[in-house]
């Protein structure tokens with residue numbers, strides 16, 4: 001299935017068999033613990049299911065101040 | 066009340082609200098780029114009582130984003146140097162200074178004494194502690210963080226919003242911090258301004274934003290993200306609305 005993904009430095013459409021957010025992040029080499037996964041505008045946990053046409057926005061957890 | 070005449074001229078802030086703000090006590094944890102400006106905005110807005118806590122000393126590399134401090138403050142305690150400036154800004158505001166870290170020993174007492182807590186720390190570990198204590202003491206706190214050209218903020222109100230552990234369930238061991246990535250000095254003021262606006266709303270008993278504010282100033286991207294409460298959250302999971 002096709003997922004539109006926005007990374008901090010890149011925006012692309014990926015073809016994936018990953019069924020969950022966590023699996024897709026693993027495929028992309030992104031550490032789920034230090035990133036926020038925003039699926040269709042809503043913050044989700046890494047075990048959230050993915051479906052065709054989803055938009056996944058990946059942001060870094062911000063800790064500086 | 067001449068001092069606040071431009072503030073009470075706002076439709077959003079009545080003279081009564083101004084009196085309410087004056088009766089409030091705000092705890093500011095961390096006096097860096099975020100906390101320093103936050104404390105200044107709150108003193109200028111007429112908050113009656115501020116508690117500042119930070120153990121760091123002012124370094125040359127801080128001055129590019131510590132707007133109230135200058136070269137004569139180098140080597141001095143950030144909390145004390147900031148308090149000296151605040152007293153010159155508004156002598157009606159009472160300032161307490163704690164030259165130490167916010168920790169498990171002092172945290173609960175400090176949060177308990179405050180009406181609102183504002184985060185100006187530079188690490189997640191302290192923020193998870195603020196979160197735990199604030200949920201326990203039923204005290205709202207305003208998270209704020211920034212790195213590079215990115216900033217974010219969320220207003221956590223126990224029993225009404227998710228908590229930090231709902232938002233970040235697993236504690237990241239490593240996230241980019243300012244020392245490694247750098248920080249653009251225009252970013253902390255945006256975060257701080259957002260935090261202070263939310264804090265003033267909290268003091269006035271107004272509804273606050275229940276979404277995560279996340280922006281990249283360089284890319285001109287400003288987003289509001291929905292965050293849901295996790296029913297099985299180990300920190301706020303069994304809290305229910307009054």
Ligand SMILES: [Zn+2]
Pocket residue numbers: 227228229230231232295298299300301302
């Ligand atoms: Zn929670």
